[in-house]
Amino acid sequence: MSPVKPGPQLRDELLAQIRPDQAFHLLFDHLPGVLFFAKDCDGRLFAANRALLQLYGYADDTKFWGVTDFELLPHSLAEKFRQDDLKITASGEPMLEIVEVFMSKTGIPRWFLTNKLPIFNRDNKVIGVMGTIQDYDVQRELLPPDMDISPALTHIGGNFHTTTISIPELAEMSGLSVRQFERKFKQHLKVPPQQFIVKMRVYAACDDLRRSRKSIADIATDFGFYDQAAFSHQFKKHMGMTPMQYRKEYR
Numbered sequence: 001m002s003p004v005k006p007g008p009q010l011r012d013e014l015l016a017q018i019r020p021d022q023a024f025h026l027l028f029d030h031l032p033g034v035l036f037f038a039k040d041c042d043g044r045l046f047a048a049n050r051a052l053l054q055l056y057g058y059a060d061d062t063k064f065w066g067v068t069d070f071e072l073l074p075h076s077l078a079e080k081f082r083q084d085d086l087k088i089t090a091s092g093e094p095m096l097e098i099v100e101v102f103m104s105k106t107g108i109p110r111w112f113l114t115n116k117l118p119i120f121n122r123d124n125k126v127i128g129v130m131g132t133i134q135d136y137d138v139q140r141e142l143l144p145p146d147m148d149i150s151p152a153l154t155h156i157g158g159n160f161h162t163t164t165i166s167i168p169e170l171a172e173m174s175g176l177s178v179r180q181f182e183r184k185f186k187q188h189l190k191v192p193p194q195q196f197i198v199k200m201r202v203y204a205a206c207d208d209l210r211r212s213r214k215s216i217a218d219i220a221t222d223f224g225f226y227d228q229a230a231f232s233h234q235f236k237k238h239m240g241m242t243p244m245q246y247r248k249e250y251r
Helices: 007-017 024-030 050-055 075-091 136-141 150-159 167-173 178-189 193-211 216-222 228-239 243-250
Strands: 034-040 045-048 095-103 109-120 126-135
Touching: 024 034, 024 050, 034 050, 075 095, 075 109, 075 126, 075 228, 095 193, 095 228, 109 136, 109 193, 150 167, 150 193, 167 178, 167 193, 178 193, 193 216, 193 228, 193 243, 216 228, 216 243, 228 243
Parallel strands: none
Antiparallel strands: 034 045, 034 126, 095 109, 109 126
16 A cells, blocks of 8 residues: 655645646636636736636737736736735735726726735745735625624715715714724725725716716815815826826726
């Protein structure tokens, strides 16, 4: 009777026997609501599931391999993602539960929850980054209805465009202290409450920028920003371009 092989040796032998068309990443084609990607250390995509290809409008996957975020997204967003990838490849540590924005080719923004992990070769050297992306709004809807912060989320949903939302009031609605509320909010929504509110305002403003003829200053005040400068600052931070650039490109 042959001795039992150690775990790592057995794993390597099994992986070496798997046909290329049976790669594990193909499983993500059958997981609803999950996007999958893998990039090399230069940021070039070499694996993705069908849902990610569809998000970026690629019917032919052979044209997708080798592209980078800079060919798919506004420069500022691509630069932000690239910096995250470089941190992972340098440290060998994952970055988990990142809330960030992606845009379709028509400019419609969607918020996603991203998890990124380093890819190691057999010599334990980092050779790339892989990750999963899930629709942030869907994840939020899966929260239990009796959760402590539900009253606050309902209030934010109906009033995010106003300037009257205060964190202490949201905490009081939830029967929590401000510290407890902020901790639970970030635990469940992955971002602090104030950042969540700003994201909702920017997200909603995109629709007005694409569909209406309102001035950017009016849109800023309509969505609870102090002035156009504050709106433009937050918009560029989250969307990777100014409101004017967004309007010109996607209107």
